[in-house]
Amino acid sequence: MNTNDPMESEARLRAWLVSEAAADRPEFSQALHDRIMQSVRQAAPPTLRHTAGRRWTIRLAVAGSAAAVAVLLAVWLVRSRLDNADVAHQTPLQPPKSTPVEEETPLPVVTPEPERLASLVDATFAGSQWAYLDHDAQLATGMVLSQIPLTFSAADVP
Numbered sequence: 001m002n003t004n005d006p007m008e009s010e011a012r013l014r015a016w017l018v019s020e021a022a023a024d025r026p027e028f029s030q031a032l033h034d035r036i037m038q039s040v041r042q043a044a045p046p047t048l049r050h051t052a053g054r055r056w057t058i059r060l061a062v063a064g065s066a067a068a069v070a071v072l073l074a075v076w077l078v079r080s081r082l083d084n085a086d087v088a089h090q091t092p093l094q095p096p097k098s099t100p101v102e103e104e105t106p107l108p109v110v111t112p113e114p115e116r117l118a119s120l121v122d123a124t125f126a127g128s129q130w131a132y133l134d135h136d137a138q139l140a141t142g143m144v145l146s147q148i149p150l151t152f153s154a155a156d157v158p
Contacts, residue, residue, distance in 0.1 A: 059149055066147035070140040077136055 063144070063148045067144050070144050073143075074136050074140050078133070081131070
């Protein structure tokens with residue numbers, strides 16, 4: 001059994017493919033080469049290059065402005081929700097006035113220690129601190145992406 005048979009057949013196949021490719025290749029045309037090189041060397045008019053650069057700058061400015069607006073909007077929404085949460089916690093609940101109370105007895109006031117009070121306040125706000133933040137981030141992302149041009153025309157490419 002000859003172990004070189006697959007290698008020899010591959011070499012013959014490679015040689016045959018190279019000869020076929022060389023036979024299909026047209027002759028080199030110096031005139032065509034010169035015309036192609038001349039058109040490549042010619043630069044676009046400076047006004048067209050300047051306009052494409054200006055468009056790119058304007059698009060970046062619009063995208064940056066949209067991102068800044070989205071961030072400011074997200075901060076404003078978070079602050080307004082925190083302010084609303086503070087107001088909701090500060091308004092005391094009052095019993096309805098139509099219920100008759102035979103005898104008004106004062107309720108005992110329980111005040112926790114200062115260390116425990118701080119941990120209770122932290123635990124209360126920690127649960128609602130990031131509520132709806134993922135939703136706000138998705139909205140902000142959608143607003144920013146809707147302002148960014150994802151396709152460019154041929155004139156915009158430098």
